[in-house]
Amino acid sequence: MNNDIDGAIGAALKDFRLRNGFSARHLAALSGVSGAMISRIESGQVSPSISTLSALATALKIPLVSLFRETTSNYTDYTFVENGAGLKSTRIVDEHVHEYENLAIHLRRDLQFGARIVTLKRQEAIPPVYVGNGVVFVHALEGEAVYGYGKQEFTLRAGDSICVDAEMRHGILSVHTPEFRFLTVQAEVQR
Numbered sequence: 001m002n003n004d005i006d007g008a009i010g011a012a013l014k015d016f017r018l019r020n021g022f023s024a025r026h027l028a029a030l031s032g033v034s035g036a037m038i039s040r041i042e043s044g045q046v047s048p049s050i051s052t053l054s055a056l057a058t059a060l061k062i063p064l065v066s067l068f069r070e071t072t073s074n075y076t077d078y079t080f081v082e083n084g085a086g087l088k089s090t091r092i093v094d095e096h097v098h099e100y101e102n103l104a105i106h107l108r109r110d111l112q113f114g115a116r117i118v119t120l121k122r123q124e125a126i127p128p129v130y131v132g133n134g135v136v137f138v139h140a141l142e143g144e145a146v147y148g149y150g151k152q153e154f155t156l157r158a159g160d161s162i163c164v165d166a167e168m169r170h171g172i173l174s175v176h177t178p179e180f181r182f183l184t185v186q187a188e189v190q191r
Helices: 002-019 024-031 035-042 050-060 064-068
Strands: 087-093 096-107 111-121 135-142 144-149 152-157 161-165 170-175 179-189
Touching: 002 035, 002 050, 002 064, 024 035, 024 050, 035 050, 050 064, 111 170, 135 144, 135 152, 144 161, 144 179, 170 179
Parallel strands: none
Antiparallel strands: 087 096, 096 111, 111 179, 135 161, 135 179, 144 152, 144 170
């Protein structure tokens, strides 16, 4: 059992080290833990002390618990939605109305993720624009519309995609065809 836990901790440590672009030598210099010990932890050969893991977590600027992410449970949530079976919703913003279908909503203590298909019909009312957190991805499925990001405007046609930082004003500015359908995905870190 300990070998499984040691291996999971080692794999998490190596993943965080590589994500930061650190060599084992660089992490050793930052943490005060020897490069040889880091190598042994990453390969699951030792059961590191909490103080050693704490020093490594501090050097990586992650919570200590992150090194235990693969040891706490053997389950995860997933969402499978068959064609046309998403949760259908309507959004009303002032005079503007549009339909969307939720395909996935995933909440973890560190991440929020959502995906939906939105259908906008050409209308007099102005579609809403948004400012939020995280990243938004939009992929045009049908029709044509103008997407605004800050002061920039992009014409989206079927097959086009755009990915933006959600902290800047963004959204559909106008719909050129009778209907515009798109997939939108948003992900943000939970703090």
